[in-house]
Amino acid sequence: MQGNERECRARWEHAFEADPVESKEKYYLTVAFPYPSGAMHVGHGRTYIVPDVLARYQRMKGRHVLFPMAFHVTGTPVIGISKRIANGDAKTVGLYRDLYRVPQDILDRFTDPKEIVRHFSEEYRRVMQKCGLSIDWRRRFITVDPQYSKFIEWQYGHLHEDEHVVRGAHPVKYCPQCENPVGDHDLLEGDKAEIIRFTLVVFSWNGAKIPCATLRPETIYGVTNLWVNPEVTYVRAMVDGEEWILSREAAGKLNLQDHNVTVTEEIPGTVLIDQTVSHPLSGDVPVLPATFVDPDMGTGIVMSVPAHAPFDYIALRDLQQQGKYTSLRPIPLISVEGYGEIPARDAVERAGIRDQNDPGMEALTQEVYSAEFSRGKVFEKYGGRPVREARDDVAALMMERYGSIPMYEFDNRQVICRCGGRVFVKILHDQWFLEYSDPCWKEQVKTQLERMSLVPPEVRAEFDRTVDWLKDWACTRRVGLGTKLPWDPTWIIEPLSDSTVYMAYYTISHHLKAIPPENLTPEVFEYIFKGEGNPTTVDRETLDAIRSEFLYWYPYDYRFSAKDLISNHLTFQLFHHRAIFPQDFQPKGMVVFGMGLLNGAKMSSSKGNVFLLEDAVEEFGADTVRMFLVGSAEPWQDFDWRNELVSSTRKQIERFWNTVTDARQAEGAYDIDAWLASRLQRRVESTTKAFESFQTRQALQEAFFGVEADLKWYRRRLPEGVAGGAVMQDLCRTWVRLLAPIIPFTCESLWKDIGGEGLASFAPWPAVDESRISPEIELAEELLERTVEDIESILKLIPMEPKSISLFVAPDWKHEAFRIIAASTDKTRVMREIMQNEGMRKRGREATDAAKQITKLVLKLPPELVKQILESTLDEQAILEGARQFLEHEFRVPVTVQDAGESTHAKASGALPFKPAIVIE
Template structure:
């Protein structure tokens, strides 16, 4: 944002001025001292593309918290590094080298890489070097209070030594093993990939399916299923006649599967080869042999069969699969299709066969659940809901039907595994792995498959003792928001062994087998410990850093004293911040590895989880060009505007939506704030010393109200920031405080005196400091311009005084505002301007009745009247009775408050009320002038009003 320099002259770049000042003073460089520390980290970025506004939210949240805690007097460490290991950048470089149009378009148009730089992107290391430089530049422009001395890349030789130390420790504990396992795999990168490596498909699970072989002459149509137990109810096979099918050879057998499925399956069946075409239209109407029952089933056409999913062959169980039942019904209602494939006699004999008994359902639960959901065709979107409900019920409560040999009465959940194993042992079935959803796209742009990796190294997250340790670690952590704790518990329990090494990519070699590279999520689990000593290691040779060195610093008592002291000062990590889509891997691995390697006293303290980002209501996606680069947003609006919008649009764990019109509105609020600072300076005659203003004790009622509101806002903003509620903090520190200040300015605009100047000076001193974490550039400039000493980044965070926050004063000013509104409403009704307005306050006895009603604590007419009579509050019991009824009627709306001096408050506000309503105001303690007997309507906090019109 371009502002006018406080010392005059042309427009200058205030942001650069303060960045330079922060750099010169080293204000954000954190070293051990005698202060209480705060150590927080946010997921270091994988710099394969430019920063967008979603990244801006991710990195602004910890910066706001770091600035806030620093101002509270804590020694705050907020470091940053670059996660450049992995294979996606290799794939990107290859695609650029072969001039892939899509990749070139993305990097030219979305990431805005100059052509001369793009030419060098055939080198993967240059890609990460280029973007890590750009990331740092943009982070500095955003004003992040990072200790850049600790910056490193995960390919640095010293960091690699640290990672090798970590994985050796885990292997020595028996937590690393070698074996085979299905993994997400990018054929273009020739490497396994994790969620961190994906453009699409993050969090997608890998499912195991059973392949059932239906014999056709000397070959098999191979159908995949999650429910092998339903083979006893098969009635037909579905093929998509509009897709390509092929004959393949694998395991000495000839299979017929879709061409689109070969790519995925061939990574699990390395011997698979295509030996010919298979015409699906020619297969329609042919009969196949059921591998279990020996029954013969016809092949039928079905356009719903997805050739990319599993094998592109589906067996039909209409009794228990709603989609199969409705597909058969649709086929029977399609005479053209029946005629085309000559299926009239074929489909006439097909009847559902019961396999599973489910309490509350008959023999054909698929038909019943379709009726329940009102599904009458395959196009109905509720078909998926119907299917999901039935499958869950049958898995949880179903038992095998009595006519099925051996398995009669067995629970479906047990029979499923037993039948699958038996069929595979007999050679009638096989298995495969498939993604739960598609597509899964690597960052390089390649389409991922499931690959069965052999001789692969794995982290043993399946180890029950390790899971128990991780659960204990989690139980001692703060989780924000608390409701995602269940997600962590689920993933700790659910995680199986994780492929922790790859063949190609950037990164650290596996120390005992250098053919492998440690994969990116495994090398980014405890790097927070490395931050504590990273700046010292820059002066050391990697060869000096052996396991004994790291053992002594992180786990023992030896080693270089300075490094050991630094680590022990900062550890354990107080807060870890990252996106919610990383709970299932990165954040949970963080817990696993800390619990295994470090003693309990050094386990992490807490995690904050972020929501996702939207752009004008749509999901942001760099690969689809639906993003706004953070650099562009800064150039257009200024860093403070971007920061303030990102912090005020949603709480960190909620999804935020970047909307240009709202961003512009945020800019106007900052401009208003600067104009207010200037106005206060003018009112105070330019004589302000903000650093020295620590409090204010006004005599006037409205002055006390303003100071009370200010302390209330300080308290609420402070509490919100302590729990990372940035949106609530901005609401209190800017929007609601602005409303309070504007009201105060209207109340005192005709009586500027020394007290008003003192109050406004106090407000300004506090307000600039409250805004400093959110809008640091504006706050620094305002602080310097209006008499603050030093940097506002080092100024003391405002402390609130509970004694200054008076509910009675707040209620009294609310009464004043309600009185103004009531007068204005009456004036609208009578449609004339009165000569004089009379305001009548509540008599003493009504306050006493209010007190008694509050002490009784319930709307009990008899109890209240009994107390009033016994205490002799008022002689006219009929009048008392009417008032008690009013209290009971209005209690839910108005409540009962402590007594206040209504007369004094309204008398003090009389001049303000006159300015608001445009007439003379007379406040009455006693109704000495009341021609229409209005005073009898006065109640505590609800004065009576009479408009004298002169008619």
């Protein structure tokens, strides 16, 4: 097949270059452009192949499709990679040499980050072409192209003018090694880490301050003790001129958060044990030992509230069971429905927690915290307010009167920069932020979300949640590749912030390549995108042509991207579209992908758990890879790549090829042909419906496995020695087109072989021919097929060789009962409805027994089949009698068909509508 692949790629070279055609309906879909810092793996393959399948489908439906691609190279990731390679980092060098198989002479040049970009952007394009992606490559760009930078400058000029970009001081993710704030795309680990604001509750001891970080300042009234890890060496430090005791790690973190910190001496944790500390709101409390205290979390010293914190409760219980600190008792201060006076104790004892090392402690802690926050109230003597109100009030009181300050931490995640250095939270000053916290801007985005189509629909809640909690976003960096901030060029716009409206840039990017970047002034983009102004650096005829193309394609119809980007890129681009473009140019829809697994484990290039896409194509063929990635799960579901399953996919394509090739010789006409033609119309209808709903897996199920199942029955029903009638040729011309979006290389070759005109990629999508649909014929074959299956099931259970088969079809009165039962809206009252029928009433117990069996059958059959039976005038006896020769050939014994109502055989009474009684002797 590889020869066919090369031939197809040559035929497709310029086939998918899409220029506006005013007479045709456009369809513009985009997918998140890749960051080419390493080789593509099969997870990338799914990301780009699924949109390609849908682009190909839409082309065949007659729409004019734009499917562009570019490469995202801004930011610091490639800089970090080049530094590690330059420093001889063995892991990085090994990754690029061994996994990505970069030739040594090229790897030697990777000390220049632009060489990494150059190499992998070309490799991505080459592999995408090998996969058959129907991309308009004329529009390709990289995000450091000078023309693209001019587009970003125009965008940010708008955002700044409209006060969506503001200057201020905010906590951000920061890499001290790079001396730069970092975004999620800059990280090796912890890309989903959130910055959490803690309150430092400051206790006093011997003239020094001992701070404890908490998310629950309202629980200060219930503190019984502090926890210190006796195995940790703490430090005494001057913090903003005051003497503090805390962990060395905490001192370093506070130094990044607007505090002047100088460490003066070390203090063993054992020195602090059994000391007494005090706070005005809790009084004097002792310091107790606890090895669970992490010096790298908060300040390394923890305040203990055993009435409301399961960890504190069980740690104190463990000590008291050793006969220590037995005078300490939990101090309850919050009442919450579902728990007793001491919620932490209730939760621990109900869960049967043994000790503080029990793996269920984390979940239990979250359960109690959530319950208290959502429906808890502090006791009357502490104000009687809901916890959610008391928390903020007490924090404000501590800040105002008791020396508390905020401290920022990540939510229990290790965050590592691509340079390999650890990332911390830093307060940045004079930084530029996108003001996503602006409530008016948020409301505009929410309104737009309501107008959009989101696939699957359940992601809407995640988008709404993201819009609600999204805070101001640091949009600039000091170092990295990218566009300089136009009004403050000492800053560079960071990667997630320069990739928000590039979908609009695609529509005109191929035109801009011919224009010197210095001529692309903000006025030029203002005219192109808004039709305003009178720019002079580009001639009006060119500008009008470029604007006309933008107006033809925009807005995009659907954008495809991974679900983990809802929390940043996918939501950011909605904010930016609302800020820059009028309503007519707002996005129409988004499809959100699931994640990729390899043999059940999450794919990760940095951990080496990947299977390279090019290797997959070389080993299995492009169409096999495409068919597996499309068919293993719906786009929004996680998929699992397993080589053994991919191998079976290749065999399926071979069967398809052989069937279509052999069908060229089919001729003649047979009774069963009408059934196959009718079934084919159903497959066309259901495949089309699936594609329209982005259900690519379901489309494949119908277009391949459904048709194949129909063919299996069709061949079985043909006379012995006959391969098929002329209907097979019609089926194959339709079948090739149904599968062309999914396995285009195979279908392109077959389309040519069977005399199809032009490229299969542009062949008209099959339309349902209503005149060829025959519900009665389909229902008759359904009855026969189910009867054959029932006979086969019985034969498996009997040890003897059969001598004859008798089929008893249900009498008319049972069909009447079936109609009554199937039409009933309340199956619990159906017996009453049966007995209201005079004919049934006369049959008495016979009718009630039959009604029970028919009710079970109706509930078991697919609802659509029940509906078809109700609407039909099927003569079951005539159908089975007409198929008697087929049945005798199948089972090699005489077959008789009788009306059960006219038979005295004991088993004849078991005949039901659409389920004959079967007697094998």
